[in-house]
Amino acid sequence: MVAALLGPALVLVAAFVVAPVGYALWLSLTNKTLTGFGAQTPKFVGLANYRQLLTSGDFGHSLRLTAEFIVFSAILGQFLLGLLAALLLTQTGIRLKGVFGGAILLPMVVPEVVASLAWASMLAPGTLGTLNRGFATVGVDPVSWLQRYPMAAIIIVNTWRGIAFAMIMFQAAIEGISREVLEAARIDGAGVWQVLRHVTLPLIRGPVFLFLLLTTITTSSVFGLVYFLTQGGPGQQTQVTSIYIYQHSFRFFQLGLGSAASVILLGIVLVLGVTYVRLARVEV
Amino acid sequence: MRRRHDLTVFGVLLAVAAGVTACGGGGSSSANGPVTLTLLEYQKPRADAVAALLPKFEAAMAAKGKTVHVKLIRDILPDDQFKTKITQEYNAGDAPDVTDYGATYIPGFAGAGYLLDLSSYLTKWSDWQTFFPQVRKQIVQPDGKIYSLPHEANTQSIFYRADVLQRLGVSTAQPKSWPELLARLEQIHAKTGKPAMVLPAGTAWGDGTFGEGFLNVMLGASSQFYNPNDKKWIVKSPGLTQTFGLYAELVKANILPVQALLNPEPWQPTKYVDFPKGVLPVAAQGTWGWRYDWGPQGSAPIPGLFQKVRTWGYPALDGGQPYAVSSVGFEYEVTAKTKYPDQAVELAKWLSSGSAMAQQLVAVGAAAPRSGIEQIAPYSAQPYLVATEKQFATSRSFPPRPGQDQISQAVGQATEAILTGKSDGPSAATAFAKSVGELLGPDQVEGGS
Amino acid sequence: MAVDQHLAASRGSVATPRHRSGRRHRAAGLTRRALTYLVIVVLAVFCVVPFAWVLLGSVDSKAGLYLRAPHLTLHNFLRFFDQPTTPRLLVNSLVLSGGGTVVALFLSMFGGYALSRYRFFGRRTLMFAILLVRVVPPTATIVPLYIIMIDIHLNNTYVGVILVEAAYQIPLLLWLMKGFFDSIPVGLEEAAWIDGCSRVSGVLHVVFPLSRPGIGAGALFAFVNIWGDFLTPLVLLQSPDRYPISIGLFQAFSAFNQVDWGLLTATAVLYMVPTVLLYLFARRYLLQATVTGAIKG
DSSP states (O other), rough: OOOHHHHHHHHHHIIIOOOOOOOHHHHHBBBBBBSSSGSOOOOOOOTTHHHHHHHHHHHHHHHHHHHIIIIIIIIIIHHHHHHHHHHHHTTTOOTHHHHHHHHHHHHHHOOHHHHHHHHHHTTSSSSSSSHHHHHHHHOOOOOOHHHHSSSHHHHHHHHHHHHHHHHHHHHHHTSSHHHHHHHHHHHOOHHHHIIIIIIIHHTHHHHHHHHHHHHHHHTTTOOHHHHHHTOOOOOOTTOHHHHEEEEEEHHBOOOHHHHHHHHHHHHHHHHHHHHHHHHHOOOO | OHHHHHHHHHHHHHHHHHHHHGGTTTOOOTTSSSEEEEEEEEEEHHHHHHHHHHHHHHHHHHHTOEEEEEEEOOOOOOHHHHHHHEEEEEEETTEEEEEEEEEEHHHHHTTTOOOOOHHHHTTGGGGGGGOOOHHHHHHBBBSOOOOEEEEEEEEEEEEEHHHHHHHHHOOSSSSHHHHHHHHHHHHHHHHHSSSOOEEOOOSSSTTTHIIIHHHHTTSSSOSSSEEEEEEOOOOOOOOHHHHHHHHHHHHTOOOOOHHHHHHTTTIIIIIIIIIHHTSOOOOEEGGGHHHHHTSSTTOOOOTHHHEEEEEBBBTHHHHHHOOOOEOOOEEEEEEEOOOOOOHHHHHHHHHHHHHHHHHHHHHHTTTBBBTOTSTTTTTOOOOOHHHHHHGGOBBBBOOOOTTHHHHHHHHHHHHHHTTTOOOOOOHHHHHHHHHHHHHHOOOTTOHHH | OOHHHHHHHHHHTTTTHHHHHOOOOOOOHHHHHHHHHHHHHHHHHHHEEEEEEEEHHBBTTTSSSOOOOOOOOOOHHHHHHHHSSSHHHHHHHHHHHHHHHHHHHHHHHHHHHHHHHOOOOOOOHHHHHHHHHHTSOOHHHHHHHHHHHHTTTTTTHHHHHHHHHHHHHHHHHHHHHHHHHSOHHHHHHHHHHHTOOOOOIIIIIIIITTTTHHHHHHHHHHHHHHHHHOOHHHOOOOGGGGGOHHHHHHHHHTTTSOOHHHHHHHHHHHHHHHHHHHHHHHHHHHHHHHHHHHHHH
8 A cells, every 4th residue: 555655756756866866876987978989889987087076176166166155155145134034024013024025035936047037137247237236326336247256146146046945944933932032031131132142043043054954955056046147157167066067968968977076966965965854853 | 677667668658659649640751752851950040041942942852753841940049059959869869850050060979970971972962073172171070981061161360340440540451470460459459448359268159269269370380289190189289389378468468358258148249249339340250250240131230341341361370371261161960860861961962052052151151162153143142252262272271070179168268267367378278288188088189188 | 913912911011121211212122123124125125126127128118138117018928929939938837847746746645645644664764765865956966867868768758857847846745745644633534434435535535635725835836846947957858849938038048149138038027927926825835835845854
């Protein structure tokens, strides 16, 4: 009975998620490619792909960019702004909470290519780009954001897109804190900052860690948002690991190399994933 | 394993089902039965030109008693997206019967076994001997076979705005050497305060950086770039260092539009805006510029094009005569898995002959790769294209070789480092050699990495 | 409401300390309130402003890359439905997201029921394994997946993309469904059995109907996720007549020379409307699904 009920779902997951993981391991040991003479006879090459990845510098560069992307957009940007939004929107007596909450939700709700498209105009170079117009009012000269500061640009875009997720997680956690505890702390003369530091934050520690882990995992594989705006460029300045994998696999068709890069990314994510599964401490 | 097996069965069943429904219309491949060919075009002017010709091809076949329909697939895409798509289709075995793309892709696809060997078809075709010898020679692949039928050719040179240079008081005579050309460009820069010449560089321009910029300059050096005997690239040479050095000089003198070159679609602000406006008066350009870029129906028309724009040859780094770079343009290919090889080749041949070729050449602004077209309208009415044919004899050229993708990628990155000021000439040359060594491996690079 | 009353009560009970520094407190409270509004408005504006160009461009007859006051027109939308290729994108998106959702939901309902009601060997491990599968990033499996799809002849097919998208959604849905079914007392089901229902019809007539809101939320959640996916169709589809809107938008945006901004932004608006509407009307359920999804799996 269990097999009949659960089997089909598991087969699908096994075929399209688990099997590719195993297959990636095998492909990463070959020089599989789709063009050139090598395409007809893929060979087993041992760890050559890994050696190339670890010595070439390009892949290391992509890992560093990914780390930078995660630290600034997910761990700092989304966390701080999401926490701020959650704290403000859980205060009593704030009007139009639904409207504000909805506005902050919008970036997360829309498909990622729409999010990128919206920012294409924001970040457009020259005096007419929306951001440049905004900065012009305080006397800043127009900047070609995606060319001069491409990493900063995609970090801002990803922060923007992820505020809502942080907000939702924290809002739920803060609403779970008893009002009396907060009120009592305030009456004891604690300032806003002290309440936050000594009462609220310790009480929502669990969700905070969970959020940081989850956002790290999802941010490590963000693809469309960045690819749409920069395709990894200029040069390789925004070639985060997910883009590195795509470019090498589907532009240069070095599928063996791309698979090796996938395996490394996968290894890192799974370490985080196991931590997440343990931390989630779910009842089963 | 078991699951995988089940899925395979499932997939096969599905494919069979699809096949059954697809075959409903009677897909028997008997010699005289009706045949439907698919033809893929990925650039709009080409698709439009070919769409108008196909009914004539079908009529011509009908006159011979054959029923051949051609279904034109239009998938208008930028080069890199097209390449991804067509490679995937070849690999999956469902590419269209006939395709149309540039010569640079062919070594990679032919090597992988995706393309039909056309050698025997072409030797039997009397027209084949009217294709220019340089063209016929350039398209032979390393295995000695021919996998494509070229239907256009072009030359690349340095295009300049004669009207602007005259106004600025800069000489328009053919520069004999790079120092002479540099001096002129500096003169222009001094007068306008803006970049003077667009020469593709960096990664944003894609393969254009190599094929429409770097290679043209490099061919003026005396160093060999590819050794056809051992089929290896020579990635360290004085010529390469000289060429990178020249890019560094152009950047240092503020002659290249660095910011624009780092942008996505770098041709937009340069070739499509500033050159037509006369702000950026010198551009590396090919024959297609007359039509595709700046012609009346082009992307950025320049009124009075033929009065305002003229060309110089590239000055040679080795002290030789200035030269144009000739290359084979788009070619027709037949997929190796086609069900109707004869009819597919027939289509490619028909599109590469007579009036059909003449109309396509005019649509994209290319020269004929063969004789016998110069008298045919509307091509005959385009003297600048016909004149291009004459340049072939004295031009320099470099046929695409296996591994050129990676070379092109490495050139993009090395020149990008020059644009961003991270490298000078010699260090870019070193970085280039190192990165090609990694990308291609010792099998394809002379002296290893 | 309850919270407010509770707060009022607690305020009343501590009237004395409040009285002591009442005025200062009120002034501080006012600035704090003003500051709160200021910050929240700035945040909300930051989140919404990028969409202004998309919306205004879609109703502008001369839309460009820059934000500007539009020459009002609905022509861009009419053109979307009039063009030979664009309506197809919408249909394809509906087919892929609808198909993926139906498959994922159907399988997860039964799977979730098994996880909820049966105590079988390895169940706990399986639940954790499913949780772990959820973190496998699609970018890291797309290369081998592409080759597998070719091998099993599902590359460049609706069915292929639908199955893959469904497989991506199943782990989360299994957890969600299990959670919903857990909250339905077994007693209700047993009552149905006694009334002569078989186990299966008990599931169909009691358990599934009772968890309708949960199932609905799961369906919307999966639909929105698949609807927005870009990487999977980018790699697994090559025929333009099967592209969903995400790919169409990307290609239109990266078109070789002139981009038709009016049509592009109108397409983007049509593309985002369904997800925005779903969130508007089912916000509570979707947010709940997000949080439970994150915390529980």
